[in-house]
Amino acid sequence: MRLCSMITLQDVQNSCSWGGNWFAEIFVGKCETLAHILASVAAPARFRHSDVNRKKTRQHQWWCSDVTFHCADQELCEQWVRATNEQLSSLSMSNRPKxxxxxxxxxxxxxxxxxxxxxxxxxxxxxxxxxxxxxxxxxxxxxxxxxxxxxxxxxxxxxxxxxxxxxxxxxxxxxxxxxxxxxxxxxxxxxxxxxxxxxxxxxxxxxxxxxxxxxxxxxxxxxxxxxxxxxxxSQPMDVCSVHQKDVFLRYSISLLGYGFYGDLQAESERKRWLGPARYDLSGIKTFLCHNLYEGSISFLPAGDNVGHPRDKQPCRSGCRVCQHSKDEHNEIRGWKTVQGEFIAINSASMSCACPRCPKGLSPFAHLADGTTDLILVRKCSRLDFFRHLLRHTNKQDQFDHSFVEVHRVRKFSFQPRRHELASPEEQSEHLKTTGFNPKISAQTSAVSSWSCDGEILHQAAIRVSVQHQLIRLSTLLPTIGPGTKQRDAKKINNNGKREDFPGKL
Ligand SMILES: Nc1ncnc2c1ncn2[C@@H]1O[C@H](COP(=O)(O)OP(=O)(O)OP(=O)(O)O)[C@@H](O)[C@H]1O
Missing domain, CATH: 3.40.50.10330 (Probable inorganic polyphosphate/atp-NAD kinase; domain 1)
Structure with a gap:
């Protein structure tokens, strides 16, 4: 019985013949005490137990360690494996894929x-x-x-x-x-x-x-x-559905970006042969073009219970905002509309952190609260826009600029001021004549495209609705953010809270 109380992380599997000895593999979570007991038994029969551990130097990285247990005789070894298997099977393992x-x-x-x-x-x-x-x-x-x-x-x-x-x-x-x-x-x-x-x-x-x-x-x-x-x-995730009138266009789970990110994406697609370096080159070119786009955005703001993009409440494992977000769905708030000239219109349904931008476009966006963070970057100088971009890589608040506003919303729609170029053929014709699709020239109001999770959407006028917890990913959010330093993680440890294995150890 002592054995079963120690095994809090599951799974057991196949036994097989290996190297002439009876051998079983057990895939479990952390179970150090079990290792001690079995390692002290010497002999020809053996079984292996695999642990999932977190790397000490890299907080979010997991690795698998094995311990091979030797047993005095095969029957005893079989008994251990059988008993372990039974105990592990009785744990709730329905989540484990087969x-x-x-x-x-x-x-x-x-x-x-x-x-x-x-x-x-x-x-x-x-x-x-x-x-x-x-x-x-x-x-x-x-x-x-x-x-x-x-x-x-x-x-x-x-x-x-x-x-x-x-x-x-x-x-x-x-x-x-x-x-x-x-x-x-x-x-x-x-x-x-x-x-x-x-x-x-x-x-x-x-x-x-x-x-x-x-x-x-x-x-x-x-x-x-x-x-x-x-x-x-398992991590539930919101998904944005994107429509133009009553035609479904795409789903988005991370970034919908019009203007700067739309142009950057379109440019990088043309440079795919460059590999990952295409993003750097396209980023520089798009930045130098400094295009402005005119249009109006209407949005349905989310209620106060889901917080605000600048509230410094990150979405982490067991996020309370996401857990309680279902109750929020019946709130009635009026639509709001803003219009003007924009360098970028971004909708971040998650932080959008990546190694180049460790905080992400919206560091405190939630994954499963039924909202997306709408970031509007209005007309500003190149230098100001550069300062804004730079803040994605340091600790300063990238929303703390007079030309940037951010809203947590459930739905939004965008209407460009000019008519869109009607068809992809018309757009490619435009590309041939201007060399940069689909804008006319820097500082000119025209129509951009949307970057939808890294794919291009040529329709500019779109309507977006957040679909609450539509999918689940096979992951679990860390309790500390990507890019958080080891010493910060240790602080969490010292407070007695576990890190990357919630509910598992
Ligand atoms: N066999 C294939 N041949 C050509 N293209 C493919 C094939 N399989 C998938 N694709 C397409 O390749 C595109 C790029 O793939 P993927 O997203 O895996 O890599 P990436 O673009 O280099 O990475 P990232 O999107 O993270 O920047 C996807 O849009 C996908 O539809």
Whole structure:
């Protein structure tokens, strides 16, 4: 009985013949005392126990340590494994996946998706006894289309994407669309209440920026992500649905950016051959262009219970704001409208932290509270805009400028002042004549495009609604933020609170 009370982190799996000795692998959480008991027993029979640990030097990174236990005789060893298995099975392990559908983008980032999966992730899944079906994509939208129509989702406990933000977006679209189709929900209706997806999405970072992974796990490390999937972590997430009139356009989970980020994205797509360096070059070019866009934004502000983008209340594991956000849904607040000339209009549904911008565009945005942070950067000088951008990389408040305003909202819509260029053909014609799509020249009011989680949306006039906790990711937010220093984490420790393993140890 002492044994079972010590095992607070789960899972057990397969026993097999190994090296002529009876050998069993047990995949559990932290269980140091069990190791002591068994290590003292000498002998030929043995079993191995794997722990999930956090790296001391890198707060958000997890690794797996093994202890092999030797036993005096095989029968005793079997008894230990059986007893451990029974105790672990009786714990609530329903969250642990047994079967996963994995999509690998072989061309994302530095084209190392397949290698990352084979060398770092597949061994972790194998040891945890997880059955996997692996699909290496053959074209863009392969994963999305497969999920939408062909995949037999009843077979799986979750889907996993090996790639970057674009690949994650494919899985998001495939899974959400499939769920709505299965429940006869029309995605084209902007006010339709969407049905939450039952399968979780795991992200193995293998792209260029991996912003979603970094902002939700705290690090871009394939093994850490694999371990989050294996131990059954689950984080609800809001998803923004984007419409133009009554036509569904896309879903967004992280950043919707018009103006500066829309232009940057469009430019970087044209420089894809440069690899990850394309973002730096495109950023410089877009900054130098300093384009302004005129239009009006209407938004439905969220209530006070979900806080404010500048309240310094980060979204962390067990976030109270997100937990209590369901009660907020019936609040009635009037729409507000602002208009003018803008350098950037951003909607951040999460912090959007990434290694280049460790605080993110909106450091205190919440992942699952049914809101998005709408950031409006009005006309200002290049130097002021540079100062604003610089604040994303230091500790200063990037919203503390007279030309920046930020609102926490449930819905918003944008209408550019000028008519949009009607079709993609017209836009590409424009690109040929002006050299920069789709604007005319610096300081001229024209129409930009939206960057929607790293994909381009050519429609400028859009309507956005936040769909509360529509999906779940196979992760658990850290209790300290990405980029937080070790000594800050220790402070949390000294106060008696656990860090990255809530509810697990
Ligand atoms: N087999 C494939 N061939 C070509 N393109 C693909 C294939 N599979 C997926 N894609 C597309 O590649 C695009 C980029 O992939 P991904 O997001 O994985 O990498 P990335 O763009 O380098 O990383 P990030 O989005 O984090 O910057 C996605 O939009 C996806 O639709």
């Amino acid at each position: 079967s996963l559908l994995v999509y690998i983008n072989p061309y994302g980032g530095k084209q190392r998706g397949e290698r990352i999966y084979e060398q770092k992730v597949a061994p972790v899944f194998r040891r945890a006894g997880i059955f996997t079906d692996v699909i290496v994509t053959e074209r863009a939208n392969h994963a999305r289309d497969h999920l939408k129509t062909e995949a037999n989702l009843d077979k799986y406990d979750g889907v996993v994407c090996v790639g970057g933000d674009g690949m994650f977006s494919e899985l998001l679209h495939g899974l959400v669309t499939r769920t709505q189709t299965d429940h006869d929900v029309d995605q084209n209706q902007s006010d339709a209440e969407l049905v939450p997806c039952s399968l979780r999405i795991g992200i193995i970072p293998a792209g260029s920026t991996d912003c979603v992974c970094f902002a939700t796990v705290g690090t871009n490390d394939p093994i850490t992500s694999a371990l989050h999937i294996v131990v059954g972590d």
